[in-house]
Amino acid sequence: MKFMKEFAIILSITFLGEVVKYLIPLPIPASIYGLVLMLGALKTKVIKLESVKNTGKFLIEIMPMMFIPAAVGLLEAWGILKPILIPVIISTIVSTIVVMAVTGGVTQFMIRQEKGKK
Amino acid sequence: MKDMLCDSVFFGVVVSILTYQFGMYIKKKWKLAIFNPLLVSIIAVMILLFVFDVDYESYNDGAKYLSYLLTPATVCLAIPLYEQLELLKNNIKAIMAGLFSGVLISLSCIFVCSLLFHLSHEEYVTLLPKSITTAIGMGVSEELGGIVTITVAVIIITGVLGNIIAENVCKLFHIEDPIAKGIAIGSASHAIGTAKAMEMGEIEGAMSSLSIAVAGLLTVVGASVFANFI
Numbered sequence: 516m517k518f519m520k521e522f523a524i525i526l527s528i529t530f531l532g533e534v535v536k537y538l539i540p541l542p543i544p545a546s547i548y549g550l551v552l553m554l555g556a557l558k559t560k561v562i563k564l565e566s567v568k569n570t571g572k573f574l575i576e577i578m579p580m581m582f583i584p585a586a587v588g589l590l591e592a593w594g595i596l597k598p599i600l601i602p603v604i605i606s607t608i609v610s611t612i613v614v615m616a617v618t619g620g621v622t623q624f625m626i627r628q629e630k631g632k633k
Numbered sequence: 634m635k636d637m638l639c640d641s642v643f644f645g646v647v648v649s650i651l652t653y654q655f656g657m658y659i660k661k662k663w664k665l666a667i668f669n670p671l672l673v674s675i676i677a678v679m680i681l682l683f684v685f686d687v688d689y690e691s692y693n694d695g696a697k698y699l700s701y702l703l704t705p706a707t708v709c710l711a712i713p714l715y716e717q718l719e720l721l722k723n724n725i726k727a728i729m730a731g732l733f734s735g736v737l738i739s740l741s742c743i744f745v746c747s748l749l750f751h752l753s754h755e756e757y758v759t760l761l762p763k764s765i766t767t768a769i770g771m772g773v774s775e776e777l778g779g780i781v782t783i784t785v786a787v788i789i790i791t792g793v794l795g796n797i798i799a800e801n802v803c804k805l806f807h808i809e810d811p812i813a814k815g816i817a818i819g820s821a822s823h824a825i826g827t828a829k830a831m832e833m834g835e836i837e838g839a840m841s842s843l844s845i846a847v848a849g850l851l852t853v854v855g856a857s858v859f860a861n862f863i
Contacts, residue, residue: 567712587689602747
């Protein structure tokens with residue numbers, strides 16, 4: 516019973532995200548609308564943390580597996596990817612490493628600065 | 634045998650889950666970043682489809698139910714974020730500074746690479762949203778006149794790559810603060826990277842979830858400006 520209720524709440528919020536996306540069609544996916552709705556509901560205690568926590572953590576735990584089908588779908592995109600493969604791969608590797616390093620570096624630097632002030 | 638596998642409703646899901654478990658087992662045995670469960674699983678599924686001559690469409694007929702859970706799972710990322718809300722408030726300046734510079738660097742990086750490789754405007758805008766989550770990235774690419782299929786492919790490659798290298802990049806660049814780690818991983822490799830951040834810790838996971846949303850939105854604005862450069 517517990518999991519059914521939790522899953523019902525999560526799917527309802529997901530659906531509400533779709534409704535809001537329909538009403539406010541910004542270039543934001545329904546999932547992000549849903550995330551904001553869920554955060555708002557938790558913050559205002561409309562939904563208690565306990566009534567979504569178990570199922571939510573389960574869904575997050577199995578999340579990596581949900582990307583397998585889309586990634587296997589790269590097989591289908593191979594034809595159009597092939598002609599620009601080298602520039603795409605190099606740009607991807609370089610920018611992913613640089614973005615991760617710079618973002619982490621800046622955030623960490625700022626956190627330590629703030630701590631130093633206090 | 635082939636017909637049976639093609640018709641099966643459960644083959645796609647089972648083969649995805651089992652290869653992922655196999656990937657986890659390998660990773661436990663040899664602790665190397667390249668034995669990433671997600672990567673192992675993707676390659677193993679590709680090989681199995683090839684060996685049993687099952688086309689992607691038949692596989693995805695079953696496997697799509699895994700993708701179906703992605704939207705509710707993304708909604709649930711609000712849960713760890715809610716649990717770390719205090720931490721977010723106390724470090725809001727540092728976090729926003731990190732996210733802004735991350736998005737700016739991502740767009741600049743693509744700009745420089747595109748210049749180096751003499752990419753066309755179409756190819757350039759196709760790559761611009763590569764670091765953000767698929768659903769937002771597709772929209773950006775379409776809006777700017779990119780090739781959406783390639784954008785999706787590049788976004789997935791970026792995510793899987795980020796998932797694989799996250800731990801090593803953090804170590805290499807001495808990023809030790811869990812907030813900084815999470816912001817870095819989420820900005821560079823969206824939800825697929827966030828899956829790794831979740832494994833690293835609750836704070837990392839929550840901050841990475843936050844980055845998916847904020848970096849995604851900042852990129853929508855930033856990419857429309859950068860699109861005019863080539």
